[in-house]
Amino acid sequence: MSGVRLDKWLWAARFFKTRALAKKAIEGGKVHYNGGRAKTSKAVEIGALIRVPQGWDTWEVEVVALSEQRRGAPEARELYRETAESEARRTKEAESRRQANQAMQHPLKRPDKKQRREIKRFMRGE
Secondary structure: OOOHHHHHHHHOOOOOOOHHHHHHHHOOOEEEOOOOOOOOOOEEOOOOOEEEEEEEEEEEEOOOOOOOOOOOOOHHHHHEEEOHHHHHHHHHHHHHHHHHHHHOOOOOEEEEEEEHHHHHHHHHOO
């Protein structure tokens, strides 16, 4: 196999649920191929570096194998290898998000009528 379209490879590697979502991300400039923006029909080559956004995280992966078919997750993980910097950055960012969520205090219950009135007064500036 000489080359696979970028949108097909991202779909086969399970970065996106559909090819349409992969195409939309590529056209929106979110996916970078070897450090630059790419077109949907770009032929993926082994050894290329691809940066892909996934929710809060951004993956930097090196293409190890090519596939046009979407297979199970264990087989899809064999198509790429994440760079060490990307993995370290993702774990660091996940830890900081976890710390921020723990520091946030959530109310134990909803405010009662008196507390709601006090909140409204405060918001109006009284």
